Amino acid sequence: MFGRVLESLEEIVAPNPSLFQNFEYNWKLIKTFYMKINQNDQHIDNTNIPYYMEQMLQILIQEETQNKDSAKSNKSAECLEFLLESKPLDLLVDLAINEKPIGCRRWVLKWIKRYLTCLENPMIAHGSVFKPIIKLMTVCKGALASPYEMDEILFLEAVAGLIGKNPDVIKLFIPSHQHSDSTTKGLFSTKPPKHNTLFESNKLEPNIRRVSLMINDETEESSCNEKSASPKNHSFPKDCNCDDGDRFNLLDAVMSYIESADSTIVVRACEGILILVSLKELDNHCNAINASFTELSHIIGEKLFLCAESIPDDMELSDIEECNVTWGLFPKDDHHHFIGRYQLTSFLCWLDYADCLVKENYLIADLLGMLFREQVLEKNLEPNLLELNGPFGLVLTAKVIKQIKSEELLEEVATWLVGTEINGSDCLLNIIIENAQDNSEVLLQTLQLVEALLENPNERILHSMIFLYVNSRGYYDSREIESWSDEEEMREKRHGSAESAVKSRTMAPNNILKVINNFLLLLPRQLMAESAGTCYEEYMQDASRHYQMWIKKTWKFNWPVEATSPVKRPKSPVASGECNDSGISEEMDMKFYEGPLLRLLFNQIRNMSNQPYELNLASIAILSKLALLPNPFLHEILLSTEIPVAQDAATLFTVIQALSKKLLSEIPRYSNFSARIHATAKRLLSNPPLMKDEKDQTAHDESEQLFEALIVLEEFCKELAAIAFIKYHHATE
Amino acid sequence: MSYAYLFKYIIIGDTGVGKSCLLLQFTDKRFQPVHDLTIGVEFGARMITIDGKQIKLQIWDTAGQEAFRSITRSYYRGAAGALLVYDITRRETFNHLTTWLEDARQHSNSNMVIMLIGNKSDLESRREVKKEEGEAFAREHGLVFMETSARTAANVEEAFINTAKEIYEKIQEGVFDINNEANGIKIGTVSTPTNPSIGSNLPGGQSSNSCC
Numbered sequence: 001m002f003g004r005v006l007e008s009l010e011e012i013v014a015p016n017p018s019l020f021q022n023f024e025y026n027w028k029l030i031k032t033f034y035m036k037i038n039q040n041d042q043h044i045d046n047t048n049i050p051y052y053m054e055q056m057l058q059i060l061i062q063e064e065t066q067n068k069d070s071a072k073s074n075k076s077a078e079c080l081e082f083l084l085e086s087k088p089l090d091l092l093v094d095l096a097i098n099e100k101p102i103g104c105r106r107w108v109l110k111w112i113k114r115y116l117t118c119l120e121n122p123m124i125a126h127g128s129v130f131k132p133i134i135k136l137m138t139v140c141k142g143a144l145a146s147p148y149e150m151d152e153i154l155f156l157e158a159v160a161g162l163i164g165k166n167p168d169v170i171k172l173f174i175p176s177h178q179h180s181d182s183t184t185k186g187l188f189s190t191k192p193p194k195h196n197t198l199f200e201s202n203k204l205e206p207n208i209r210r211v212s213l214m215i216n217d218e219t220e221e222s223s224c225n226e227k228s229a230s231p232k233n234h235s236f237p238k239d240c241n242c243d244d245g246d247r248f249n250l251l252d253a254v255m256s257y258i259e260s261a262d263s264t265i266v267v268r269a270c271e272g273i274l275i276l277v278s279l280k281e282l283d284n285h286c287n288a289i290n291a292s293f294t295e296l297s298h299i300i301g302e303k304l305f306l307c308a309e310s311i312p313d314d315m316e317l318s319d320i321e322e323c324n325v326t327w328g329l330f331p332k333d334d335h336h337h338f339i340g341r342y343q344l345t346s347f348l349c350w351l352d353y354a355d356c357l358v359k360e361n362y363l364i365a366d367l368l369g370m371l372f373r374e375q376v377l378e379k380n381l382e383p384n385l386l387e388l389n390g391p392f393g394l395v396l397t398a399k400v401i402k403q404i405k406s407e408e409l410l411e412e413v414a415t416w417l418v419g420t421e422i423n424g425s426d427c428l429l430n431i432i433i434e435n436a437q438d439n440s441e442v443l444l445q446t447l448q449l450v451e452a453l454l455e456n457p458n459e460r461i462l463h464s465m466i467f468l469y470v471n472s473r474g475y476y477d478s479r480e481i482e483s484w485s486d487e488e489e490m491r492e493k494r495h496g497s498a499e500s501a502v503k504s505r506t507m508a509p510n511n512i513l514k515v516i517n518n519f520l521l522l523l524p525r526q527l528m529a530e531s532a533g534t535c536y537e538e539y540m541q542d543a544s545r546h547y548q549m550w551i552k553k554t555w556k557f558n559w560p561v562e563a564t565s566p567v568k569r570p571k572s573p574v575a576s577g578e579c580n581d582s583g584i585s586e587e588m589d590m591k592f593y594e595g596p597l598l599r600l601l602f603n604q605i606r607n608m609s610n611q612p613y614e615l616n617l618a619s620i621a622i623l624s625k626l627a628l629l630p631n632p633f634l635h636e637i638l639l640s641t642e643i644p645v646a647q648d649a650a651t652l653f654t655v656i657q658a659l660s661k662k663l664l665s666e667i668p669r670y671s672n673f674s675a676r677i678h679a680t681a682k683r684l685l686s687n688p689p690l691m692k693d694e695k696d697q698t699a700h701d702e703s704e705q706l707f708e709a710l711i712v713l714e715e716f717c718k719e720l721a722a723i724a725f726i727k728y729h730h731a732t733e
Numbered sequence: 734m735s736y737a738y739l740f741k742y743i744i745i746g747d748t749g750v751g752k753s754c755l756l757l758q759f760t761d762k763r764f765q766p767v768h769d770l771t772i773g774v775e776f777g778a779r780m781i782t783i784d785g786k787q788i789k790l791q792i793w794d795t796a797g798q799e800a801f802r803s804i805t806r807s808y809y810r811g812a813a814g815a816l817l818v819y820d821i822t823r824r825e826t827f828n829h830l831t832t833w834l835e836d837a838r839q840h841s842n843s844n845m846v847i848m849l850i851g852n853k854s855d856l857e858s859r860r861e862v863k864k865e866e867g868e869a870f871a872r873e874h875g876l877v878f879m880e881t882s883a884r885t886a887a888n889v890e891e892a893f894i895n896t897a898k899e900i901y902e903k904i905q906e907g908v909f910d911i912n913n914e915a916n917g918i919k920i921g922t923v924s925t926p927t928n929p930s931i932g933s934n935l936p937g938g939q940s941s942n943s944c945c
Contacts, residue, residue, distance in 0.1 A: 061767070117770035157772050164800020271773035271804045278803035324914040328807055329774050331791060356807050405810075 019066075020078035023059045026052040027088055034095070044103035053092075053111050061118050068120070084123060089132040097139055105139070109151040112136065113158040124162055130172045133159060137249060142256030142269070153257045153265050157272040159250060167281035173250045174242070174288045240286045248292035251276050255296055258303075267329045270353055278360035293363050300354050301371030307347035308380040313388065315340040317395045317445070327353035351376075351403055358408040365408040373412040376400070382416075385432060394432070394445035398452035410458050417453075418464035427464055429453075433596040437603070447618040450597060454625045459557045466626070469595030470633040473565045475651055477644035506563045506632035508731035511642055512724065518641035518653065519721040522660050523714055527667060527677065539722035543628070547726050550628045563632035592649040594637070601626075602655045608709040609662060610702075613684070616709060620716045623652065627723045639724045652720075656713065663710050670703060680707040685715075737786040740900050741793070741917035742893070743808050745833055746818035747826040748797030751852040754883035755818065756794045759893050764884050771796045773804050781894055783901050789921065790897060802836070809840035813909070813917030814848065814896040819867075821851045821880065822859040827866065834874060842916050844908055848877045848896045855882040 017025065030052045044050065056079075063079045083089065089112070096108035112133065116122050123129050137159070140152040163170050254276065257269035273296065276282075282289060319338045327349045354372060358365040381400070384393030404410050417429040436446035453461055509515065520536060594602065604611065604619040627638045636643055641653040667673050744752045753768050753775065760777040775794045780787055793812070795805040809815075815837055819826040830849070837847060851867045864880055871878030877895060881888040903909050904918065911918050 058767075114769055117772065118767075154772060161772055161796070161798065161800045165798055268773060271801075274803045274807075275800055326807065326811055329776050329793070331776060331778060356803070360803055 018078075019059050019063050020082065023056055023079040023082060026055045026059070027082075027086075030088075031091075034100070042101050044101045044107055047101060049101075049104070050107050053107060056088075057111060057114060057118065060115070064119055064121070080123065084126050084128045087128045087132075089128060093132040093136045096136060106148045106151050109136070109148060109155045113151070113155045116158045116162050122162070124166065125169050125172065130169070134173070134249075137253050140253050140256075142253075142258065142260055142265075145260070149257070149260060149262065149265050150268075153254070153260075153268040153272065156250065156254050156257075157268055157275070160254065160272045160275040163250070164275045164279060167279055170279065170281065174248055174286065175246055240288075242287035242291075244287070244291075246288035246291070248276075248286075248289045251289075251292045251296065255292075255299060258299060264329065267327070270327060274356060274360065277357060277364055282361070290363065293361070294367060296357075297364055297367040297371060300350065300357065300368055301375050303350050304347070304354060304372060305375035305380065307343065307350055308376050310343040311347055311396070312340040312343065313384065313392045315344065315392065317391060320344060320392075320395045320399050321448070323348060323399070325349050325352065327356065348399070348403060351400065355404055355406045355409055359406045365406075369408050369412045372409055373416050377413065377416040382428070385428075390435075390439075390442040391445045394442060394449050398445070398449040401449070401452040401456055404456060410456060411460075414458045414460040418461055422460075422463070429461065429465060430596045433465070433600055437596075437600055444615055444618055446600075447615075447622060451618075451622055451625070454622065457553055457557075462557075462629075465597050466595055466634060467631065469593055469598070470637055472592075473563060473633060473636070474592035475594065475637050475643075475646055475649040476563075476565060477646040477649075478565045503731040503733070504561045504630075504632060506561075506640070507630070507635050507727045509640065509642070509728070512728045515639065515641050515724050516721045519717045519724065522656060522717050523710075524664060526674070527664060527710060528714060536718035536721045539719045540726060543719070543722040543726040546625075547628050547630075547723070547730060551630055551730075554630060559631045561632060563636045592646055594650065598637070602650050602652070605652070605655045605659055608659055608712065609666070609706045611705065611709070613705070613708045613712070616712045620712060620719075624716070624719050624723065627652075627720060628727075630727070635727065639720065639727070656717070659709075659713060663706070663713070666706060667710060673707075676703075676707055677710060680704075681711050681714075684708065684711050735787065736780065736789040736921045738901070738904070738911075739789045739791060739919040739921050740813045740897055741791050741811055742814045742816060742896065743793045743795060743805075743812040744816045744818060745795055745805065745837060746797055746816075746850075747820070747823075747829050747833075750797065750818045750820040750823070750826050751883045752797060752816075752818050753794050755816070755850070755852060755881065755889060755892070756792055758883045758886050758889045760792070762886070764886070766884075770798075773801060774808060779893075781897060783894070783898055786901075788897055788901070790893060792893075806836070806840045809837060809845075810842070811915050811917045812841055812845055813900050814846045815841065816848050816850055816892060816896065817876070818850045818852050819862070820853050821862045821864075821867075822853050822856050824861040827851075827862045827870075830870060844903060844916065846877070846896055846899045846903065847874075848879065848892055848899075849874075850892055851878075851880040852883060854880040854887060855885045 030049055033047060033049060060079050060083070063077055067077055092108050092111070096105040099105055116124065116133075124133070137156065140156055142149070142153070146152065159173075163173070251273065254269050254272035257265050258273075260266050260269070277293070277296070316338060319341070323341075323344055325345050325348045354368055358368055377400075381393055381397050384390075385397065386393075401410075401413060404413065418427040421427075432446060432449070436443045450465075453465070516536075593599070601619055601623055604615070605623070608616050608619075623638065626634055629635075636651075638652040640651070643651070645651055645654055667677070670676060744756060746752055748770065753771050754764060756775075756777045757768075758764055760779045771794060773796060777792045777794065778790060779792075780789050782788065793808045795801070795808060817830065817833055817837065819830060821827075834847070837845070849867060849871045851862060851864065867880065868878050870876075877899060879888050879892050879895070881892050883889060900909070900918065904911055909916050909918055911920055
């Protein structure tokens with residue numbers, strides 16, 4: 001009770017100062033400090049200046065919060081007004097630039113960053129705010145590696161963020177757009193906040209000299225009347241009057257930190273750049289912006305090139321495969337150290353960042369995409385692939401393809417691998433695949449590259465690798481029946497509406513049970529390891545999940561629904577080019593070529609019994625992926641066991657039939673073959689599979705491979721049956 | 734400290750809903766009433782125990798402002814869990830949930846566990862969004878829901894830990910491919926400092942392949 005009396009007494013005798021008085025008081029204390037010249041050689045940490053500055057900021061925040069809470073009552077924003085009129089920021093920035101006292105710059109950078117981010121409306125479009133900011137930006141140069149690097153980049157990022165929030169103000173950061181064009185003038189008249197009494201209070205206190213808050217200097221004042229009805233205009237004038245030397249200074253400043261030795265600062269710079277390039281209001285007609293974007297693309301392109309060049313080519317290939325990185329702020333983690341780790345992760349981080357950049361801005365996408373192709377793909381990866389170190393080049397290329405998420409960069413990969421000609425069969429990719437045919441050293445890695453291309457599918461690449469060859473349906477013996485699908489169609493007609501609508505006849509043939517049995521009964525019972533194996537239903541769940549995924553990945557592709565033979569217009573070479581987009585003549589006696597990839601894979605299957613288990617697994621993994629693709633031609637050649645096959649042509653089924661025949665003739669020669677089949681199945685199908693140890697392997701090499709191939713084939717058949725069933729099911733759903 | 738698993742989280746939601754405060758409460762067990770606006774992303778970590786197993790949570794706290802969205806998107810990838818936060822005293826933060834959810838679903842892996850959080854439950858008097866509304870939204874979109882208070886710490890532990898439990902269960906069910914680190918899960922053994930990496934000239938320190 002007594003305490004309360006005392007309190008109220010205190011208030012009468014010495015009332016609490018108002019926010020504004022407090023604000024002004026703190027500012028006065030700062031100014032007083034500077035009047036005592038001899039104090040200037042002190043370090044700022046030994047002075048009270050940081051404390052006074054903090055007080056001022058807290059008062060500004062408090063004032064804004066109060067005005068927001070009591071929007072209707074007539075409260076004024078005197079402190080903010082003081083900030084805009086008496087321009088304390090000007091002085092603070094000057095002191096920061098001159099480092100008076102020592103260490104001042106850090107505090108001012110911090111203070112302005114917090115002022116910009118803690119206040120809801122820091123009035124950045126006002127000359128008293130943005131001019132000092134621009135001035136402070138001039139001392140932020142990443143190349144100088146100042147002790148305040150972190151504060152500098154955070155300050156710049158805060159400014160970038162604020163532009164992101166108010167895209168209009170971007171013009172303030174491009175010198176020639178600041179005053180020159182009429183749309184800019186609107187900036188200085190940004191509508192005063194509705195409930196901010198700051199703008200209403202002017203009339204109430206006419207005795208205090210006030211500069212209009214909306215207009216900051218003469219140039220702007222003169223334009224004040226013209227713009228009164230200025231529409232909200234985000235765009236730059238089409239005729240940009242930037243000079244050649246003009247730049248988007250903020251972006252330039254942020255970019256300069258990309259070379260910092262501190263990875264956290266590099267991440268901050270990358271963030272700042274990402275904010276700026278993703279501004280939707282950016283107009284690519286502005287020369288200053290273009291100039292800065294061009295430089296940015298070159299810097300990132302150069303980084304990619306240098307990082308790619310530095311990766312040692314004697315790295316463990318498995319380290320490349322397993323490396324999984326993205327750009328961004330990450331904790332230091334338990335790195336598994338290996339040769340080339342630093343170089344590889346640097347490269348992949350920058351690649352990931354480039355991938356993010358190209359998604360945000362089309363100008364950067366064009367330029368950086370091209371540089372990526374020229375500098376990384378053509379200049380670095382290509383020589384490795386073709387001459388220097390095949391396996392390394394293949395694995396790294398596969399990694400790059402897996403890592404890319406943007407369509408833009410993937411298109412560049414496509415241009416590199418298959419060229420721009422739609423039906424050009426003589427492309428780098430085909431050279432690579434053909435090369436693997438007779439070069440066992442690069443076979444496994446080539447299959448890995450193909451797998452990467454399937455995981456991250458691109459229509460052009462798939463076309464050149466597969467469809468260019470199978471779209472002609474040359475594997476199909478059209479002499480026998482007019483068209484298998486046509487026949488299906490006829491059946492459909494006959495049955496009328498009794499049958500439900502089917503999405504694709506090719507993928508949902510009426511004889512699906514026969515197809516499934518063809519796969520499941522391919523191997524004679526005596527060779528099956530059924531007891532140890534899994535039944536085909538167990539593959540169903542995976543197949544269903546994967547098929548959904550493939551549909552999602554490929555829905556944009558312009559693929560037909562049904563496999564039909566091209567309409568024949570005999571004896572007219574021109575016509576054949578027209579109706580057959582493979583460009584391969586489809587004359588009857590022309591031998592069907594399934595393309596380098598399918599040829600390679602079919603050959604792998606044929607030779608399965610002479611090849612190592614891992615290689616066989618890699619081949620069937622790719623084939624089952626291909627079988628899952630919702631493309632009717634590929635479906636026919638891989639999964640339709642009942643189609644009439646053209647003479648000399650091969651389908652997957654004819655190939656596994658041949659393999660099965662071979663196994664049947666060879667395996668029963670071994671005395672205890674039945675027991676060995678079971679033993680091998682048990683070994684391979686356990687989880688994880690037990691591999692024969694080295695000594696053992698050499699002893700039984702050939703026969704062991706034979707038995708392993710049998711188990712692989714048996715499982716592969718089940719998988720194919722499951723895929724055929726799932727696709728049927730989906731097409732009839 | 735060694736851990737059995739490492740889960741990566743991301744905290745998303747409008748600006749000012751208390752994302753950074755939730756993280757601070759969870760990692761440091763303290764509340765900071767005035768918090769600087771998050772620029773870009775920040776990072777925190779803590780160890781928890783589920784089913785007798787040590788699990789390390791690595792949590793990215795993102796900037797809520799639209800301007801930073803291009804950065805946030807990069808971090809969705811490789812997150813196993815997301816805390817989607819709104820402020821029960823500001824209706825508009827609840828209204829924006831659909832946009833956040835779309836963004837999250839588009840840029841994350843499909844198995845990511847999303848926990849919906851109505852924060853500032855201590856400010857009952859200023860409540861604008863009923864608890865039932867939050868529950869209904871969560872039900873409709875298949876999310877887990879919880880109201881929390883970063884100020885009083887109510888439900889904060891639970892929010893982070895329940896998300897982890899949900900991820901853990903998904904691992905047991907075999908939904909998550911734990912061998913693919915891009916799913917935001919890592920099997921671990923070795924000790925780790927929690928500071929952001931410094932000293933390598935990369936756009937990010939980085940994680941590497943799992944060690945078993």
